[in-house]
Amino acid sequence: MVKSAKELYAERQKRINDAIALKEPDRVPIAPLDNGWSLKYAGLSWIDGLYDPEKALKAEKKAVTELNWDAFMVSAAGPMFPGKAFDRLDLKQMIWPGAEKEENRVKVNGSYQFIEPGSRGKYDQMPAEDYDLFLDDPSDYIIRRWLPRIAKNLEPLKNISPLHLANSVYGFGPLFGNPDFIKVLKVMLEASEEYSKAMAPIAPYVMEMTQLGFPPLFMGMGWSPYDYLADFMRGTEGCMIDMFRRPEKLKEAIKKVTPYCIEWSLMTAMPFKDLCKVVFIPVHKGAGGFMSNEQYEEFWWPSMREVMMALIDEGFIPYLYSEGIYTERLPIIKDIPKGKAIYHIESDIFKAKKILGDTVCLTGGPTATMMNIGTPKQVEEYTKRLIDEVGQGGGFIMDVEVPLITARIENVEAMTKTVMEYGVY
């Protein structure tokens, strides 16, 4: 008997929920992080995805439905990264394929990339001297000092009067009467229109996919408070140096942004609460080597845990997506309620199973080189090993070591087939 989409939806959702709850599902669920791979699968390019997000969603639908994965995601190569809006802003924080200006373009028609603050002369990092300004009034800092740095066409924001003076018509004059304000509003209007056009297909897409029988893996998104500063403002090296030169300022700033990271996660996750509980948190600057365990416990982990606990308290499941080597952190990040979180572990996932297997659901999979230059046979064998060892007793969702992006199609198919056949409990 052919199962209805509704039945399939329930089956897939249960499979994932069981894995999260550390129970043994009927089969190992599979939901690889795609990051633009479906564009390749559909014969499209990154420019297609960033400049016509509907194409990215169609490509993703094609991949997920044809490969019969257990969950879908809203493409990271599409609606949330609208090339046209970036062009209107003349964004300096990233480079991406197809950008109008050559200086904003990646040389290869592949993934966009973030520019490290202060590097390549694209935009200045937040200087250490700015900590007090930021701490005193983060919103004003972001509006009048930060946005002008990361987007060329928002530079006139430097010259507008602070919004906290606009508490009456007496403050309106200096604000509204400023020609720079008009300039910047025009840019914002154009960018906003492009953003809303790009994001408009998301809701219908989510609806369509659920009706086809596929639940979303995650909907909301969160951030680590340390990474809020290290990824985007002070920069990786800036925060590293702050740990030595001004540890108290760094801690104060982390404390300041922790509620913002919670606010952000809840803001993005709440609208979908009935549909999906998982909140995706990609984490970067606490990886192995990026600091000592002592620094990790002093600067990185406590605020991250606070964000995760706030989400768990609201009934959400934080999905900590770590990259790089995380082996030495495993005992530290074990300090989280059982069955209430998902951790992506790149290296070493087998060891992670031993240490974290009774605490959190793990995701991970075949290595980057295996997926990109290996053979389907190699992928099949490694996938079996993952199922045997990491999938043992449940608590595992098959993913890949690093997002698929450029992976060979036949290798993704081999991984999928192996899970479907060999992954049955």
Place this chain on the structure above:
Amino acid sequence: MTDDMVKSLSDLKEEEVLSIVKDRLDAGGDPMKVLDDCRTAMGIVGERYEKEEYFIPHLVYSGEILKEILEMVKPKLAEGEGLERSGKVIIGTVAGDIHDIGKNIVTFMLDANGFDVRDIGVDVPPEQFVKEIKEFEPEVVGLSGFLTISFDSMKETIEAINKAGLRDKVKIMIGGGTLDDSLVKYTGADAFRRFAGGAVALAKEWIGGK
């Protein structure tokens, strides 16, 4: 006094070491001796990194302190004076990729070990590698990458080096977070090393007692 400087720099005591250097230079001390001590101290920093007592933040911070010391020393040096270096290495992140943390660590470690390193940056197209190799004439070329797209860029870069007739003049090492040994054959490189220490040992092996 010498030992104090080496110790305070390798222990990352910024204020302490800067004041020692200032006192020494003010007292007419030999600036070359200061540079020598810097090298000894940075060697210790590198060793501690290898032993996982230090991590990337410690390397970055020691580099910051070193910069300040060099600023103080520079005006005291005679024209052309500086540390002797042996063995030339060109290093860069390949086309399509702008990740540079790994590359910077390897550069730092090679530099601390006395190599003459030319870091040619990120998102470097194959033809630029070729041009820089012709100009700088290194014994070793390091290709860095993090994104999976870098796998093919490395292959193309090595093909370009081949085509330019430079392949037998250089040894090529590759490295990066998502790489492993299987990429050596795929890209046509000579070797892969996962960590910076391995890259330094390999460069020493290749360049030998020069």
